[in-house]
Amino acid sequence: MGEDNLKKDKLIIAKKKFDSRLIVGTGKYKSMSECAKAIKLSGAEIVTVAVRRVNISNKNKPLLMDYIDPKKITYLPNTAGCFNSKDALRTLRLAREIGGWKLVKLEVLGDKTNLLPDMIETLKTTEVLAKEGFKVMVYCNDDPLMAKRLENSGADAIMPLAAPIGSGLGILNKINIQIIRKQTKLPLIIDAGLGQASDATIAMELGCDGVLVNTAIAKAQNPFLMALAFKNAVVAGRQSYTSGRMSKTLMGNPSSPIEGII
Amino acid sequence: MKKIKIKVNGKVKTVLNNSKLSDLLNNLNISIKKVAIELNQEIIDKKRTSNIKLKKDDKIEIVHFIGGG
Numbered sequence: 001m002g003e004d005n006l007k008k009d010k011l012i013i014a015k016k017k018f019d020s021r022l023i024v025g026t027g028k029y030k031s032m033s034e035c036a037k038a039i040k041l042s043g044a045e046i047v048t049v050a051v052r053r054v055n056i057s058n059k060n061k062p063l064l065m066d067y068i069d070p071k072k073i074t075y076l077p078n079t080a081g082c083f084n085s086k087d088a089l090r091t092l093r094l095a096r097e098i099g100g101w102k103l104v105k106l107e108v109l110g111d112k113t114n115l116l117p118d119m120i121e122t123l124k125t126t127e128v129l130a131k132e133g134f135k136v137m138v139y140c141n142d143d144p145l146m147a148k149r150l151e152n153s154g155a156d157a158i159m160p161l162a163a164p165i166g167s168g169l170g171i172l173n174k175i176n177i178q179i180i181r182k183q184t185k186l187p188l189i190i191d192a193g194l195g196q197a198s199d200a201t202i203a204m205e206l207g208c209d210g211v212l213v214n215t216a217i218a219k220a221q222n223p224f225l226m227a228l229a230f231k232n233a234v235v236a237g238r239q240s241y242t243s244g245r246m247s248k249t250l251m252g253n254p255s256s257p258i259e260g261i262i
Numbered sequence: 263m264k265k266i267k268i269k270v271n272g273k274v275k276t277v278l279n280n281s282k283l284s285d286l287l288n289n290l291n292i293s294i295k296k297v298a299i300e301l302n303q304e305i306i307d308k309k310r311t312s313n314i315k316l317k318k319d320d321k322i323e324i325v326h327f328i329g330g331g
Contacts, residue, residue: 028331029329049329054271064327075327098327
């Protein structure tokens with residue numbers, strides 16, 4: 001792939017094209033303006049958002065939409081905090097109603113401490129959402145068999161975790177991610193658990209189509225610099241993956257010619 | 263005029279009997295474009311809020327997007 005071709009190398013989700021392969025979350029920032037600035041620096045074109053009650057007692061609370069324009073940045077409503085199919089469906093139906101959002105992130109959690117996904121509820125919900133015309137990006141375990149089932153249930157993107165949400169541990173099971181990559185043509189996006197920019201590069205080098213990051217940027221000492229670092233890391237990883245790495249050898253192989261040594 | 267109690271986002275609110283959902287939203291200063299509304303667990307078509315009369319013990323949920331991962 002030449003330099004020109006890299007420009008044409010788009011992330012395609014549910015037939016929509018994006019230049020950036022970095023998706024960022026909008027939670028955990030100190031302020032809305034910090035969040036908006038970090039997103040701008042990250043170059044992300046998709047941001048995840050949560051659906052919550054309007055604060056009816058404080059009408060002057062700043063609104064996310066006033067800081068991040070949904071006409072310019074694609075909002076990806078999530079089901080954070082849902083522990084069963086019923087709540088997840090209710091949340092996403094409401095999200096769709098806010099403004100016609102069909103592209104959604106499904107996450108159904110199974111345990112309040114480790115925040116790992118409940119894949120049985122997730123699978124069930126994916127099926128219903130796909131039938132209702134949603135374009136579903138599904139947060140899931142790094143389990144190739146479950147990923148296949150999600151694909152068969154109508155998921156539009158497979159989003160396995162690197163590690164538990166907000167843990168910053170990086171990719172725990174590279175082999176499983178590679179197996180999922182090999183078996184699916186759907187967009188494969190690493191979601192949750194990344195801690196630093198190099199984790200994103202590794203995800204991209206494993207062949208993922210993108211990464212989704214929130215805490216690693218929001219909770220960095222300098223979120224703006226980390227947003228930029230993730231942007232560059234994703235580009236570097238994608239370029240590294242598409243360029244095709246050299247083969248590994250056990251022994252050394254001199255870089256300078258042997259011939260002509262004095 | 264008779265007053266009734268309803269619940270909005272989990273909080274008890276007193277409104278006039280037979281007042282409309284659109285009146286409530288106006289009172290709360292809510293921009294309809296940025297929210298979704300549930301009445302007794304059913305999603306409301308936002309274009310129809312002026313046709314809906316509030317009844318005693320109605321449960322209304324008004325949600326919007328906030329920051330999240």
